[in-house]
Amino acid sequence: MARWEPNARERLVRAAIDLFAEQGYDATTVNEIAERAGGLTKTTFFRHFSDKREVLYAGQELHGRIVSDAIGGAPDSATPLQMVASAVDELAAVFTEDRREMAGKLRKVIAESAELQERAAFKRAALVGAMTAALRERRVPELVAELAAELGTRAFYGAFGRWAVAEDPRTLVEHARQAFGELRAAMSELE
Amino acid sequence: MARWEPNARERLVRAAIDLFAEQGYDATTVNEIAERAGGLTKTTFFRHFSDKREVLYAGQELHGRIVSDAIGGAPDSATPLQMVASAVDELAAVFTEDRREMAGKLRKVIAESAELQERAAFKRAALVGAMTAALRERRVPELVAELAAELGTRAFYGAFGRWAVAEDPRTLVEHARQAFGELRAAMSELE
Incomplete structure (x- = not known):
């Protein structure tokens, strides 16, 4: 008979990354x-x-729901980028300080495996897809939705990379907001 | 002893996709x-x-070289987006009309396999990476380079999708230029 194992999922993820x-x-x-x-x-x-591989991508569905809910709940007056910024805020808030060390280890593990990098690229694409779908629901034109989702995902991953490796007291939410601002500035230098 | 097989590589790719x-x-x-x-x-x-899988991704290295060379050879006066537009032009020119039918089949095959979709996402990321590296060489700031590369890759894939499935006499180069123009318009609607 299966025993009840408190918090087994989380324990398995941490053990696997270790x-x-x-x-x-x-x-x-x-x-x-x-x-x-x-x-x-x-x-x-x-x-x-x-x-074994899926342990590392346990959050994919949950993360999709978080960004969808945030975009769905944004005020009608929000621009596409503002909707996405709120989604990134909500997603970043999931990664509390106690998860930072694991995040750093995870990044190194993925960097060493082509197979994991492929899977990671797919997870990233799924996040873009979830944001795009939610923006579409808000009647944002398709191409604008795709771009906004891409920019939001890019801000999130850029921030995540800095947060995971650095001895920096700022939260992932703070990193993500900064990354968002930098992306906006970069957009103005494209041409 | 190995016989010389004329055009074996191309024949294998076509046979595999069929x-x-x-x-x-x-x-x-x-x-x-x-x-x-x-x-x-x-x-x-x-x-x-x-x-078996790599048959479908045979072009990855070649495509990376094409975009790198185009960006490396762009005039000094070119903006980041103009450099990327020239890279997309060169890459699109590889896909001549005789490859359109295969491209359509390939898209369907990939759409039906999660494994192939993962690999395709990785190939896409490699193209972004190749463009970004080439822009960096041209002293484009990192974040601007990443964004420009992403936009160029997005224009290319969007155009490729339309070209591969549609009975439309336009070349992939023409589709790509249109996709680029649409992306620029969408950028102005982000906020």
């Missing part, structure tokens, strides 16, 4: 991840994730 | 692809491609 960082992604087995997560079993692992 | 379109990507074997390519062997296949 092991991947210590001994490499390829060398780590599902059994090791389950064991490191405080004596869980392979069966428990597969109740939560379809395979 | 088979993937007819019977699905998963169901197709390397042996079938080699056979369909006019009686080539598995050995010949693996001289050209590391696996």
Whole structure:
């Protein structure tokens, strides 16, 4: 009979990132991840994730919902970029200080694996897709929606990269707002 | 002894896309692809491609070089967006009318496979990366370079999608120029 394992999902994610960082992604087995997560079993692992790789992309659906909800709830007076900025704010707020160390490890693990980079690019595209769909619902023209979503995602990832590696007391939300401002400035230098 | 197989690479790509379109990507074997390519062997296949999937991404390096060369050769007076527009022109010119039917089939094959979509997202990111690196060489500030590269890649892929599926006499270069113009217009509606 399956035991109830408190917080198993979160424990598995943390164990996986630790092991991947210590001994490499390829060398780590599902059994090791389950064991490191405080004596869980392979069966428990597969109740939560379809395979070893998906542990790293656990948040994809949740993140999509967060940005959709934020864009759906933005005031009617908001411009497309303002809608996206609110979505990035909400998403960034998920990554509290206690997740920063894991984020830094995760980035290194992904940087060392072509397979994980592919999957990461797909996750990024899914985030752009979620924002675009939500903007479309707000009757933003398709191409404007796509661009705004791309810019928002770019601000988020740029900020995430700085937040994850730096000894900098600012929150991810603060980094994201700064990244957004820098992107706006860069847009004015395109031609 | 290995025979010289004229144009084997191109024949393998076309055979693979035909088979993937007819019977699905998963169901197709390397042996079938080699056979369909006019009686080539598995050995010949693996001289050209590391696996079944890579047949579809054969152009990645070449495309990167094309955009790099175009940006490197743009006049000093060109703005970042103008440099990228010339890169997109050069890249689009590679896709002559005789490749349109294959391009349409390829899009359908990719649309039906999550694995191929991941790989496609990675190829797209590689194109952005190649343009960004070339713009950096031209001393375009990093963030401006990234944005310009993203916009150029977006124009190219948007145009490619229309060109590949439509009965429209315009060339990919013409589609790409139109897509570029539309993107510029959309940028002005962001806020």
